[in-house]
Amino acid sequence: MSQTSFDDDDLFGEAAEEMSADVEEHLAAARTELPTADSIWETEADNVLGVLNGLKSALDVGEAADHLRQAKKWFTLGSRAEAFENPEELQEEIETVEQLLETVDEASDEVSGLTATIPALRGDLQEAHEAADAASAESGGAAEAEEAE
Incomplete structure (x- = not known):
């Protein structure tokens, strides 16, 4: 039968090893959860909104x-x-993962803003061009009427 040591120094050393392993495991898990470089770079979309929605999904952490x-x-x-x-x-590893996570979160916020803005902008631009076409047609019709007189 083996003798278990309950010496404070031995227990502390064991606890320290477990804490270090926990920190490393959580850092590795955090890195694994981050998006891959390809997932935020490559796209298969038919339009800008599709690209933005795909990017928004890809930026999920x-x-x-x-x-x-x-880990912290x-x-x-x-x-x-x-x-x-x-x-x-x-500490350096933690800070690196933390900064990367912040950058991904900021990018996600920016993409979310664009995702909300682009459809409204598209609608506004369509209306502006329709109004310009209508005004052009009216002025063209008025010019033809003046020439006929």
């Missing part, structure tokens, strides 16, 4: 924010306990 939150939570706890061998490296 899934549960990346939740995984990042978990365990990192904060482990850092305060001075449990990590290379906290600077983990």
Whole structure:
């Protein structure tokens, strides 16, 4: 039968290893949830609205924010306990994923704005051109009437 050690230092070391593994696992899961480069670059759409809707869907980050939150939570706890061998490296990885997530969120917001604006703009432009065509037809008809007199 093996003897289990309940020494505080051994338990702390074990807990520190588990925290570090949790941080790494959550960071990896957050990266996995981020869109792929191809998914936001390539498209199969017939018009601009289709492209925007496809891009909006491609920019979905899934549960990346939740995984990042978990990584930061365990990192904060482990850092305060001075449990990590290379906290600077983990902090850098967290910041990189966080910045990337923020950039994707900002892009998603911009695409959402365009998705709402483009159909209204299209309608307004159609009306403007129809009005211009109608005005041109009226002025053309009036010019022909003057020439006939």
